[in-house]
Amino acid sequence: xxxxxxxxxxxxxxxGGLVRIELDGNRKLKSLQINTSIKEMEKEDLEDLLTVALDxxxxxxxxxxxxxxxxxxxxxxx
Numbered sequence: 600x601x602x603x604x605x606x607x608x609x610x611x612x613x614x615g616g617l618v619r620i621e622l623d624g625n626r627k628l629k630s631l632q633i634n635t636s637i638k639e640m641e642k643e644d645l646e647d648l649l650t651v652a653l654d655x656x657x658x659x660x661x662x663x664x665x666x667x668x669x670x671x672x673x674x675x676x677x
Contacts, residue, residue: 600667601625607663611655618648620656624663 604624612619614635621630637645 600671604664604667609656609659609663611652611657611659613648613651613655618645618652620649620652622656622660624660624667626657626660626664 605627607624608621608629609624610619610621617633617635619630619632619634620628623629633645
């Protein structure tokens with residue numbers, strides 16, 4: 600199941616797609632995209648967008664991880 604989680608990609612976005620973060624099901628960073636010029640943004644705004652996108656990606660990875668754990672606890676025939 601750990602291998603299956605490595606191959607599962609989840610994403611979190613913020614700012615209408617200005618920031619996109621992809622994690623695998625084990626919560627390892629796979630990709631970080633900033634789809635705007637950093638020069639056009641305030642430092643605090645970029646930090647906020649990164650935080651929101653990361654939180655969303657982690658939330659999705661946690662859901663996938665919990666589903667995988669629940670599936671492993673299922674014992675057929677009971």
